[in-house]
Every structure is written in C-alpha cells, then in structure tokens.
Amino acid sequence: MVVVDAQYVEPYAVDLAVQRKSVANSNGNFTVVDVNGNLLFNIKDTLFSFHDRHILYDASDKPVLTFKKKLRSIHGRWQAFKGESATHKDLLFSVKKSAAPKYETDLDVFLVENKEETTSDCKVTGDWETKSCNVYAQDGSTILAEVHEKQNITNVVVGKETFGITVYPDVDYVFIVALVVILTEIKSYDSSKKKKNKKKKMEKEVEVEKEKEKKSSDSSEDDDKKVTEKGVEIKESAEEILLQVNQQTKGEEEEEEEEEEEEEEKEVDDDGYSLDDSVSDSDSDFDSEDDDKDKEEPKIDLDQNNEEDDEESSSTSEESPTNKQ
Numbered sequence: 001m002v003v004v005d006a007q008y009v010e011p012y013a014v015d016l017a018v019q020r021k022s023v024a025n026s027n028g029n030f031t032v033v034d035v036n037g038n039l040l041f042n043i044k045d046t047l048f049s050f051h052d053r054h055i056l057y058d059a060s061d062k063p064v065l066t067f068k069k070k071l072r073s074i075h076g077r078w079q080a081f082k083g084e085s086a087t088h089k090d091l092l093f094s095v096k097k098s099a100a101p102k103y104e105t106d107l108d109v110f111l112v113e114n115k116e117e118t119t120s121d122c123k124v125t126g127d128w129e130t131k132s133c134n135v136y137a138q139d140g141s142t143i144l145a146e147v148h149e150k151q152n153i154t155n156v157v158v159g160k161e162t163f164g165i166t167v168y169p170d171v172d173y174v175f176i177v178a179l180v181v182i183l184t185e186i187k188s189y190d191s192s193k194k195k196k197n198k199k200k201k202m203e204k205e206v207e208v209e210k211e212k213e214k215k216s217s218d219s220s221e222d223d224d225k226k227v228t229e230k231g232v233e234i235k236e237s238a239e240e241i242l243l244q245v246n247q248q249t250k251g252e253e254e255e256e257e258e259e260e261e262e263e264e265e266k267e268v269d270d271d272g273y274s275l276d277d278s279v280s281d282s283d284s285d286f287d288s289e290d291d292d293k294d295k296e297e298p299k300i301d302l303d304q305n306n307e308e309d310d311e312e313s314s315s316t317s318e319e320s321p322t323n324k325q
Contacts, residue, residue, distance in 0.1 A: 001137075001144065003092060003111065003175035004065055004082070013166055014173050016040070018180060020161035029054070030184075032177055041174075043181055052185060055084060056178060065092070065178055069185075076189070078182045093175070095182050098123075105133055107183060124179060128187050131163045135179060144168055145176040147183075 002009055015035045030043035039059050046053040053068040067080040077096040081087070091112050098106040105128045108120035123140060126133030126147070133147040146166045165180055167173040 001171050001175075003172045004178075005172070005174065008172050008174040009170060010167075010173070011169050013168055016165045016167065016173065016177065018163055018165060018177065018184075020184065030181055041177060052189075053086070054181065054185070056174070056181075064174060067178055067182060070094075076186060078186070080178055080182075093121075095124075095179065097186070104128065105183065105187075107179075107186070109179065122179075124183055128183065133183070135176060144171045145173075145179075147180055 017033050019031050019033075021029050021031070029045055030041075031039060032041040032043070033039055041059070041064070042057045042061070043054050044057065046055060053066065055063050056065040056067075058064050063084040065080055065082065066084055066086055067078055068086060070077040070079055077094055079094045080092045082090040082092055093109060093111045095107055095109050098108050103125040105124060105126050107124040109122035109124065110117050111121045114121055119138065121138050122144065123136045124133060125136065131147055131149040134143050135145040135147075136142060137144055145168060148164050148166070163180075165173075165176060167176045
C-alpha cells in the first residue's frame, strides 16, 4: 500500500519508535528512529501558523510530507500534502474523527482518490491512553499497523511521550507515522480542550458557590435584621406592657389610699371626734364664756341700779315724815 512514496514500503514488518519532545528544539517536536536507534525522521512545527502545520523531514532534512489542521472543520479534519506544499493538487489524504465513534479513539482516513467519502479507506481505532491502537484497512479487519507502549529499540528513553509502531509488510510507513502523529496532535488538542472546559466549569462552580454564599450572607443579614426588628418589637411591647402595669399599679395604689382615707373618715365619724370638732368645741367654749360675761355685766348694772333706787327710796322715806310734821 503506497500513499506517500514507494521507497517507504518494505516487504517485512518495520519497527519504529516515536518520541515527542516536551519542548521543541532544533530536531523538532517529534523524532522517529528505527530498531537500532538510527534517526529516520524529524517532525517540526511551522512557526506563526494558524493551522497547526507540521512538516516531516527525512534524515537528510529533506521535506517529505506536510500535514495541517483544516480550519472550520466540524470533526477536526487534518490534511496531508506532498513535500512542503499545502495546495489541493498535492493533497494525499485527510483524517477526521468518526461521526459515530465506537471506541475511545476512532478516526476515519480518506485517500485523495476517495472523492465521495461515503466509506473510509482506513480506520484508526483503540485506546490512546494505553497506547493500544490499530490501523485497519478498508475492510475493517486487515491490520496495517499497530501502536503500542513496548518497544525494543536502543538509544530511546522510554516514557509517557514515547511509543512504538509496528508497520506491517508492504505498507507505507511514512503514511503510518503521519497518521500516528496526527492522532497524537488530535488527542493533545482534545486534552487541552478538556482542561479548558474543566477549568471553565470549575470557575463557574466557584462563581455559583460565591453567589450562593452571597445569597446566604444576604439572607443571614435579612434574618439578623428581622430578628433585630422582632427584638425591637418585643422590647417595645414589653415596655408598653410594663408601662400599663405601672399605671395599673399606680391606679390601684391611689384607690387604696382613697379607700384608707375614707375608712379613716368613717372611723372619725363613728367616734364623734375629730381635730376639727376639737377646734370647733374650743371655739364654742370661748363663745360661751363671752356670752356669760355679757350676761354678768348687765346683772352688775342692774344691782347697781337697784342699790341706787334703794338709796333714793330711803332718802325719800326719811324726808317724808318731816314733811308730814
């Protein structure tokens, strides 16, 4: 199966190792070596590209294949071109996510001759997290290549970003390497997107929690305000009740005082004596004495008059015999 060039097709199985660099360097983002650790390809990013454009170079630094992400694609389609070209006349194949995926990893591959794209020419399925994926032919059962974690290749550091590829006989291994690198980029993009979505979700949850706390705080303030208002109402009601009780007590005390005064007056009436009566009696005694004095004085005058009359009578009687003589 020739897709890129017949020189990359071998009659035997080819084992390769692909290592992704955590930081891009002069050797590129990806390096591909054979079983002996010999460098076969470098894959480099194109700077200032909005298409996630990558170029695969051979060991002599000659561009072999260019593949890039297509803009405005619903299923995240990638396209591969011959050499450094990115024009449609040099298009070799395209890759996109399956519209009805049955596996964690499910890509459809369409060769340039497949214009209708009613069925895919190849499929990539499996579990990328465990680096356990297969590339199948159009029939869906013939394996063209396998992706796995284990590799018996020298001068390669085994790690998360290193994985092995076994390309079956008579299959273009540059084509397979390009598919695997595209798959890596798709998964990397999906992971980054998930992280962003997760971050947004967490930020949204934080905002929701803050809003809940704010509402709870406002509700608590309202409750405190209501409690305060209720307390004020209770206090005012208590003060009003206390005032009423004081007024009632005061009224009862006044009534008791009045009753006591009435009882005292009643007791005085029963005894027939009071301070006013005493004063009145004294005044009456003084008046009686004055009346007696008045009565005695005329008596004295009357006696005096009687004495005078007696004297006059006596003198008259003495004179009377003389006259008679």
